[in-house]
Amino acid sequence: MYRRGGAGIAAFDRHTQSTQSYSELSSSLTATQVASLQSQLATFRASLSRFASSHRSDIRRDPEFRRAFQQMCAAIGVDPLAGPRKGSWWAELLGLGDWQYELGVQVVGICVSTRERNGGIIEMRELLRLLTKLRGLSGIDGAITEDDVARSIKIMETLGAGYEIFQVGDKKMVRSVFKELDNDQAVVLEIAQSTNGRVDEKGVQSKTGWTVERVRVALDNMVFRDGLCWVDEDEQLGTVYWVPAVMIWYD
Amino acid sequence: AGYVLPSIHAWPPFFYQQPGAATQATQAEQWTRLILSYARHHRLFHLHPHPVHPPDPWADALANPRIKRSLKAPYLSSLLASLVAQGLAVYDPPKQLHSVLLYWRLPSEWAEILFDWASSTAQLNTILTFYEITNPPVPSPLVDLPLPLLRSAIAILAKSGRAQLIEGADGGGVRFFSPKPS
Numbered sequence: 001m002y003r004r005g006g007a008g009i010a011a012f013d014r015h016t017q018s019t020q021s022y023s024e025l026s027s028s029l030t031a032t033q034v035a036s037l038q039s040q041l042a043t044f045r046a047s048l049s050r051f052a053s054s055h056r057s058d059i060r061r062d063p064e065f066r067r068a069f070q071q072m073c074a075a076i077g078v079d080p081l082a083g084p085r086k087g088s089w090w091a092e093l094l095g096l097g098d099w100q101y102e103l104g105v106q107v108v109g110i111c112v113s114t115r116e117r118n119g120g121i122i123e124m125r126e127l128l129r130l131l132t133k134l135r136g137l138s139g140i141d142g143a144i145t146e147d148d149v150a151r152s153i154k155i156m157e158t159l160g161a162g163y164e165i166f167q168v169g170d171k172k173m174v175r176s177v178f179k180e181l182d183n184d185q186a187v188v189l190e191i192a193q194s195t196n197g198r199v200d201e202k203g204v205q206s207k208t209g210w211t212v213e214r215v216r217v218a219l220d221n222m223v224f225r226d227g228l229c230w231v232d233e234d235e236q237l238g239t240v241y242w243v244p245a246v247m248i249w250y251d
Numbered sequence: 252a253g254y255v256l257p258s259i260h261a262w263p264p265f266f267y268q269q270p271g272a273a274t275q276a277t278q279a280e281q282w283t284r285l286i287l288s289y290a291r292h293h294r295l296f297h298l299h300p301h302p303v304h305p306p307d308p309w310a311d312a313l314a315n316p317r318i319k320r321s322l323k324a325p326y327l328s329s330l331l332a333s334l335v336a337q338g339l340a341v342y343d344p345p346k347q348l349h350s351v352l353l354y355w356r357l358p359s360e361w362a363e364i365l366f367d368w369a370s371s372t373a374q375l376n377t378i379l380t381f382y383e384i385t386n387p388p389v390p391s392p393l394v395d396l397p398l399p400l401l402r403s404a405i406a407i408l409a410k411s412g413r414a415q416l417i418e419g420a421d422g423g424g425v426r427f428f429s430p431k432p433s
Contacts, residue, residue, distance in 0.1 A: 116276075116277040223271045224270065224271050224272075227271055227274050229271070229274075230264035230265075230267075230269055230271075231264060231267060231269060231270055231271075232263045232264040233267060234263065235319075240263070240264075242262070242263075242264050
């Protein structure tokens with residue numbers, strides 16, 4: 001169970017722990033062996049730090065790159081998500097609590113994997129549901145609240161990864177792509193929220209008072225330019241637009 | 252166990268070929284996965300839209316009466332073309348664009364299964380007819396394997412010297428060879 005706390009406390013704990021481990025180890029090894037071990041660890045750690053530093057912007061900006069980096073770490077036996085027990089270099093490198101970082105990675109994972117379906121915008125409620133499901137499956141205990149997710153995303157915001165929480169109507173949305181919603185799209189999104197994701201030209205027009213052209217441009221952009229909308233031809237309703245970003249998917 | 256359709260199958264737009272490029276790609280990927288997993292689960296080798304003899308084993312996959320939607324012919328044709336282009340299906344019979352033979356297992360995978368079966372049933376170095384392979388006395392993974400697939404699998408084994416195709420007057424046969432001692 002990872003402890004949630006300030007980076008300061010966690011760092012102090014880690015230092016104490018590693019000092020203890022070294023002292024236990026040294027009683028069973030010769031001084032030379034210990035010195036050699038320490039020096040090798042220091043070298044390796046320095047290399048990893050250098051790599052992480054030089055690729056910091058890539059790691060922060062690109063979830064796929066970050067995943068690949070994590071896979072590489074796993075392959076060489078380094079667990080970047082490890083808690084204080086193993087010594088977390090990530091916390092030191094990026095100034096993050098382990099638990100928070102792990103949550104951030106999970107948030108990114110879900111946003112990336114749903115991006116094609118919803119265009120990079122997901123409702124907070126839905127994100128929370130998928131996170132809980134994901135953490136439940138992997139046996140990591142501890143319930144996730146909206147606050148936890150918000151804090152994680154706040155951190156990612158400062159990392160410049162394009163993640164942002166914004167409000168549409170009375171619902172919180174999470175954006176995971178660099179492109180911001182234009183104002184008209186935000187309005188359509190809000191309308192879609194109140195109709196379970198399904199909108200049509202007439203409905204948008206009556207709710208906004210926009211011209212037909214303006215409605216069409218907004219919907220077309222959502223369909224063709226931004227991948228936020230799916231289209232359906234309904235016998236009775238005509239052309240219907242669905243916005244996955246505001247729908248709940250049960251899979 | 253019954254086959255569980257993905258939840259997107261209950262969503263009307265899924266059946267309408269999407270005009271947006273990125274969305275269309277996602278949609279095609281979902282349909283590809285659905286078609287192949289459905290075929291694998293039900294052991295369906297062919298996808299014949301509108302079969303002559305009902306019932307249609309594909310009805311549940313390609314339509315959802317509850318939402319009054321079904322895959323229209325043009326979109327289905329496009330999906331089949333995509334499957335063929337990806338090497339996940341071939342048009343069968345050849346020279347038409349409506350029905351396909353599905354590779355929910357690739358011919359190379361069938362080749363290994365075929366050879367393992369021949370080996371484990373102690374039938375290496377004997378001549379087996381196609382019929383004997385697809386209608387064995389003891390059920391095997393090769394039961395009712397369509398002939399084009401069987402031939403593809405044999406051709407792959409022949410390339411590595413593990414089988415020899417034998418053409419006969421009424422149908423064909425094959426001899427499998429035990430691996431040469433190295």
